[in-house]
Amino acid sequence: KNQVEQSPQSLIILEGKNCTLQCNYTVSPFSNLRWYKQDTGRGPVSLTIMTFSENTKSNGRYTATLDADTKQSSLHITASQLSDSASYICVVTVGAGKSTFGDGTTLTVKP
Amino acid sequence: EAQVTQNPRYLITVTGKKLTVTCSQNMNHEYMSWYRQDPGLGLRQIYYSMNVEVTDKGDVPEGYKVSRKEKRNFPLILESPSPNQTSLYFCASKLNRGGAHEQYFGPGTRLTVT
Numbered sequence: 001k002n003q004v005e006q007s008p009q010s011l012i013i014l015e016g017k018n019c020t021l022q023c024n025y026t027v028s029p030f031s032n033l034r035w036y037k038q039d040t041g042r043g044p045v046s047l048t049i050m051t052f053s054e055n056t057k058s059n060g061r062y063t064a065t066l067d068a069d070t071k072q073s074s075l076h077i078t079a080s081q082l083s084d085s086a087s088y089i090c091v092v093t094v095g096a097g098k099s100t101f102g103d104g105t106t107l108t109v110k111p
Numbered sequence: 112e113a114q115v116t117q118n119p120r121y122l123i124t125v126t127g128k129k130l131t132v133t134c135s136q137n138m139n140h141e142y143m144s145w146y147r148q149d150p151g152l153g154l155r156q157i158y159y160s161m162n163v164e165v166t167d168k169g170d171v172p173e174g175y176k177v178s179r180k181e182k183r184n185f186p187l188i189l190e191s192p193s194p195n196q197t198s199l200y201f202c203a204s205k206l207n208r209g210g211a212h213e214q215y216f217g218p219g220t221r222l223t224v225t
Binding site for chain 1: 203
């Protein structure tokens with residue numbers, strides 16, 4: 001069964017600190033991996049999209065990495081802000097176009 | 112502005128009363144899909160459409176219907192809603208199913224079935 005596992009389930013950090021969220025997947029054949037940010041009660045918003053040949057992609061303070069050999073991805077957030085408090089979702093798409101969503105990591109940034 | 116719109120945003124209804132949630136996109140995307148999101152379960156795909164008149168079941172299609180008569184619209188129909196369909200629903204679209212294309216989500220529809 002294709003799966004996408006995210007860790008930790010939840011995380012609390014202080015404003016200004018960095019953090020890293022993890023995503024491990026077993027889906028095959030891999031096509032691309034996306035990270036989304038979802039504010040409570042709102043639709044997910046895309047942060048990064050990476051294909052097999054890309055191992056890092058940045059979007060402002062967000063940097064995603066991909067290791068296709070170990071089937072792992074991480075999302076690093078630098079100098080966190082209160083507005084980074086949200087759920088972060090990892091989504092892996094296979095070659096036929098079907099996507100599998102992780103359950104997300106809930107990040108809380110405290111002042 | 113590129114966007115996906117959904118209506119209504121909030122809906123409270125009773126068991127068995129047919130309802131339709133509309134979804135519209137202005138980006139000329141071929142691929143559209145519906146998801147539901149429940150606490151602890153993440154986003155699960157209900158139905159998707161790869162183009163006009165082409166629809167297929169996702170992971171949790173039971174109790175739902177869809178239609179795609181026009182490229183921009185993809186309504187979700189609950190013929191006989193039940194309390195277990197109480198959820199937060201999202202419509203999404205992207206250029207096509209394959210490839211690393213940006214997927215845009217609507218603002219969500221919170222449905223309560225009593």
